[in-house]
Amino acid sequence: MALSPEQIHKIAHLAKLSIDEGSIAEISSQLDNIMTLIDHMEQADTEGVEPLSHPQDPVLRLREDKVTDTDRRDDFMRLTSHSEDGLYLVPRVIE
Amino acid sequence: MLDKSLTQISKALRDGSLSSAELTRMALDKAADNAHLNAFISLNEEQALADAAKADAAIADGNNDPLCGIVTAHKDIFCTKDILTSCGSKILSNFISPYDATVVAKTAARNMVSIGKTNMDEFAMGSTTESSFYGPTLNPWNTEHVPGGSSGGAAVAVSAGIVPVSTGTDTGGSVRQPAALCGLSGIKPTYGRVSRWGMVAFASSFDQAGVFGRSAEDTAIMLEAICGFDPKDSTSIEDQNIDFRSELNQDIKGLRIGLPKQYFNQDLDSGIGEIVHQAADDLKKLGAELVEIDLPNSDLGIPCYYVLAPAEASSNLSRFDGVRYGVRAENYDDLESLYVNTRTEGFGEEVKRRIMVGTYALSSGYYDAYYIKAQKLRRLIVNDFHTAFEQCDLILGPTTPHTAPKLGAVNHDPVSMYLEDIYTVTLNLAGLPGMSIPAGIAKNGLPVGMQLIGNYMQESRILNVAHQFQQATDWHTLKPASHTAKNGGAT
Numbered sequence: 001m002a003l004s005p006e007q008i009h010k011i012a013h014l015a016k017l018s019i020d021e022g023s024i025a026e027i028s029s030q031l032d033n034i035m036t037l038i039d040h041m042e043q044a045d046t047e048g049v050e051p052l053s054h055p056q057d058p059v060l061r062l063r064e065d066k067v068t069d070t071d072r073r074d075d076f077m078r079l080t081s082h083s084e085d086g087l088y089l090v091p092r093v094i095e
Numbered sequence: 096m097l098d099k100s101l102t103q104i105s106k107a108l109r110d111g112s113l114s115s116a117e118l119t120r121m122a123l124d125k126a127a128d129n130a131h132l133n134a135f136i137s138l139n140e141e142q143a144l145a146d147a148a149k150a151d152a153a154i155a156d157g158n159n160d161p162l163c164g165i166v167t168a169h170k171d172i173f174c175t176k177d178i179l180t181s182c183g184s185k186i187l188s189n190f191i192s193p194y195d196a197t198v199v200a201k202t203a204a205r206n207m208v209s210i211g212k213t214n215m216d217e218f219a220m221g222s223t224t225e226s227s228f229y230g231p232t233l234n235p236w237n238t239e240h241v242p243g244g245s246s247g248g249a250a251v252a253v254s255a256g257i258v259p260v261s262t263g264t265d266t267g268g269s270v271r272q273p274a275a276l277c278g279l280s281g282i283k284p285t286y287g288r289v290s291r292w293g294m295v296a297f298a299s300s301f302d303q304a305g306v307f308g309r310s311a312e313d314t315a316i317m318l319e320a321i322c323g324f325d326p327k328d329s330t331s332i333e334d335q336n337i338d339f340r341s342e343l344n345q346d347i348k349g350l351r352i353g354l355p356k357q358y359f360n361q362d363l364d365s366g367i368g369e370i371v372h373q374a375a376d377d378l379k380k381l382g383a384e385l386v387e388i389d390l391p392n393s394d395l396g397i398p399c400y401y402v403l404a405p406a407e408a409s410s411n412l413s414r415f416d417g418v419r420y421g422v423r424a425e426n427y428d429d430l431e432s433l434y435v436n437t438r439t440e441g442f443g444e445e446v447k448r449r450i451m452v453g454t455y456a457l458s459s460g461y462y463d464a465y466y467i468k469a470q471k472l473r474r475l476i477v478n479d480f481h482t483a484f485e486q487c488d489l490i491l492g493p494t495t496p497h498t499a500p501k502l503g504a505v506n507h508d509p510v511s512m513y514l515e516d517i518y519t520v521t522l523n524l525a526g527l528p529g530m531s532i533p534a535g536i537a538k539n540g541l542p543v544g545m546q547l548i549g550n551y552m553q554e555s556r557i558l559n560v561a562h563q564f565q566q567a568t569d570w571h572t573l574k575p576a577s578h579t580a581k582n583g584g585a586t
Contacts, residue, residue, distance in 0.1 A: 008451075015409060015454040016416070016434045017447055027451075033510045034452055038398045038465065044472050051470030052477060054300045055286050055526025058330055075193040079420035088418050091429045 002032050097121055098574065101259045101313040105161040108154055115154070115164030115208060119147035122166040122210050125257045132233045134251040136171045137179050138211035150206040162320055163206040168252045168261045171212040172219055173199050173304075174293040182295045183217040183227040183245075186421045186441030196293025197328070198262055198304050198321045205320050210258065214248030217443045218412065219266055219297045221245050222515050224273070225506045226445045233502070234277060235575040236541055240499040243273030246307070250277040253307045254575060260308045260317040266297050267400055268494075268519025270305035271531040275494035275544025278533045278573060280314045280561065281307045285551050286526030287332040290325030298407035299330075301400075301523040310571050311532060311561035315339040318554065335552065342555045343562040348382030350560065353487030355390040358518055364497050370535035370543045371493045374564065378491070381563055388483045388490065392475045396521035399476065401513055402456045402469035403524070408446075409453030415441065448509060477525045484550045489560055492518055494531040494544035518546060528554050532561045533570040542573070 003011075005024050008031070012019045019027060073086065082089040096104060096113060107113040123140055143166075150164035174180045174192035176199075181187045195203065202209065216226040224232040224247025232247040234240040235255040242251045246263030250273035253261050263270040265283035274281025283305040291302055304321060308314035319339050325331045354375060359368055379385050417423035417437030424436035442450070456465035483490060496517060505512040522529040527548055534545035549557040565571045 003455075011451050011455045011458065014458060015447075015450045016413075016431075016438050017442075017450065018435050018439045027448075030448060030509055031451060031455075034401065034448070034513075035455075037510050037513065038402055038452075038456075040398045041395060041402070041465075041468050041472055044392060044395055044475060046468060046471035046475065049471040049474050051467050052474035053470055054330075055477065055524070056330060061326075061329060061333075063326065072193060076419075079190070079193070080418070080423075082418070082423060090418055091427065091433060093430055 003028055003035070097125055097259065098256045099259070100310055101165060101308065101316055102161065104165060104259060108164045109159070115147040115150040116144065118164065119143050119166055119208050119210065122258055125255070126210060129235070129255045129257060132235055132238070132251050132255055133230055134214055134232050134248040134255065134257065135168070135211045136181055136183070136214050136229050136248070139178055139209065142178070143208050143210045146203070146208045150208060153206050158206065160205055161316055162202070164208065165260070166208045166210055166258045167202060168211050168213050168249065168258050169199055169209055170215055170246050170249045170261070170263045172215060172264050172295045173262065174295070175199050175209070175212065178212065180212070180295070181228065182219070183215040183229065184442065184446070185228045186415050186437070188228060189422055190420055192293070194293060197290035197325045198294065201321050201323070202262070207320070213246070213252050213261060216245035216247070217446050218295065218408070219245040219264055219269055220408070220445050220449050221506070222268070222272055222512050223500065223506050224248060225502065226443055228443060231502060234499050236278065236499070240501055240541065241276070243276035243499060245269040247273050250274060250279055250281065250307055253279055253309060256574065260306060260313055262321065263305055263307055264294060265303055265305045265523065266301045267404060267523050268516045270307065271494050271519050271529055271544070271546060272516070274307055274531040276499040276542065278542030278575070279307050279309060280311050280530065280532045280571060281305060282314050282318055282530040282554065282557070283522070283528060284318060284322060284554050285332070285528045287330050288322045288335060290323070290328040290331050292325055292327040296411040298404040299411060300407060301404055303523070311558050311565055312340070312343060314530075315343060315558045339555050339558050342559045345559050346382065347378065347560055347563050350383045350489065351386055351487040352378060352383045353386050353388035353483055353490045355388050355393065355483070355490060355492055357390050357393045358492035362496050362517060363493055366537050367493050367496070367498070367543050370537070371491070371545045374534040374545050375491055377568060378560065378564060381567060383560075386487050388486055390479045390483060390521070392472065392479050393521055394517075395472055396476055396524060397513055397517055399469045399472040400516070400520040400524060401452070402465050403473065405449040405453030406456045406466055407453070409450045409457065412446070412450055417441070445509070473524050476521055480525050480527060489556060490548035492546050494518060494546040498537045498539060498541035498543060522548060527551060528557060530557045530561055532564065533573065535570055536573065
């Protein structure tokens with residue numbers, strides 16, 4: 001099933017990416033090829049099979065409830081030049 | 096000296112005929128001579144020489160660790176304190192990590208000297224190392240060809256004789272495939288053996304670190320250094336035996352080696368098929384028993400993987416929004432355009448493609464048809480391996496269907512690039528350990544790898560068979576011409 005330009009724009013919106021109108025035909029054809037490959041999954045009879053999300057089927061480990069990390073706030077804040085008074089700066093969200 | 100085995104270099108460091116400082120200088124010079132291969136994103140000369148001096152002091156104090164003072168290089172996916180960790184992406188091209196990944200800390204604790212960070216496909220998404228923001232890495236066997244990927248720089252650093260061992264990561268074959276295409280030994284251990292802490296996430300239920308070396312023995316020594324429980328990784332295996340060397344010399348008489356019939360069909364280059372069959376016969380001469388096995392769903396590994404890995408990637412890469420770290424777009428009007436412009440400008444084409452596929456597979460109305468269907472298929476593929484390991488002790492097959500493609504030959508056609516992963520992705524779906532070792536040279540002069548697949552936690556058995564094969568054959572000793580040529584001229 002070919003993806004329509006509207007669908008591609010919707011996926012891009014969900015992924016927080018923008019698609020240039022000029023390249024939509026190429027992106028559409030590449031995604032169609034990939035989805036055609038993926039559609040081969042239909043060959044497998046998976047009726048009644050339990051989905052497997054992780055090779056270990058892991059059980060989350062518990063540990064003693066005590067602080068092990070040191071406070072490195074300043075080190076992490078230094079990774080952006082868009083901060084002030086220990087806060088990250090972004091465009092105004094609430095007027 | 097750099098083309099010697101790790102054990103030989105280690106002996107020279109111990110008997111005083113070589114210092115780690117000299118070795119490090121040689122490695123840095125060799126890296127500079129081979130700059131055209133573009134194996135490194137950054138070289139850390141100052142820190143490397145300081146670390147080498149520390150290693151020399153430790154050796155003088157009687158440190159007998161075979162890794163003390165040995166030079167290595169980490170894939171640029173591992174966070175390194177105060178050194179650029181770009182993951183091959185523009186969006187992280189300004190990222191200086193405030194901490195070391197566990198893998199980096201573990202090798203440093205063994206007094207290994209890291210000379211730099213190696214080139215890779217952006218966010219490890221690729222099989223050619225062409226999607227790196229820093230340009231493609233070239234294959235030292237023939238510089239018109241790619242080295243494979245995504246850990247292409249790590250493979251080339253060893254293949255070109257710059258360092259004896261290096262680290263990489265393998266989400267769908269990214270250690271085994273470049274090892275095959277560059278004539279190296281490369282192992283991906285059981286999922287959970289190596290901590291993922293500080294390793295930039297691509298697909299968390301698949302990602303696993305591994306190592307490259309020029310022999311099974313060298314990779315065994317290096318693998319021991321990076322494995323082990325880490326409370327900082329929730330999927331780290333607590334109880335593990337990390338002795339990969341004591342069984343290297345064990346006799347393989349009577350060992351049942353399974354050859355999956357699906358791995359030798361029309362998808363495989365016939366020359367590679369012959370080489371891998373010959374290698375299997377060599378193992379038979381050493382006493383192994385060859386049995387044909389069935390992995391009925393192996394052809395569906397590719398579609399299954401290319402739903403699940405992009406789905407996990409689309410979620411993992413949502414963290415790159417230009418707010419807390421990484422490169423932020425210069426122009427934006429509001430929060431939405433800050434996110435969108437940052438990501439659109441910061442990610443390369445292949446990464447965006449996989450985020451789109453993953454987002455689609457997880458989106459409302461398609462989740463069951465793609466994501467859940469792929470998870471069910473994942474269980475069938477795992478079950479195939481369980482059944483196969485009732486009939487054999489180890490599985491053997493080709494690592495790749497073809498030798499290294501030419502630069503630009505597959506990266507513009509995503510589907511044909513994905514299909515090259517046909518023999519490697521199923522192991523990641525199952526979390527099984529696998530290794531590629533050199534098995535021969537194809538008619539075009541490029542190396543061919545064979546893959547050994549073990550059951551969970553059976554790395555020792557894989558390494559034992561690989562080592563026994565390498566004692567009986569000399570494919571692993573072949574080197575590209577650039578290994579010895581001063582200026583790295585390719586054949």
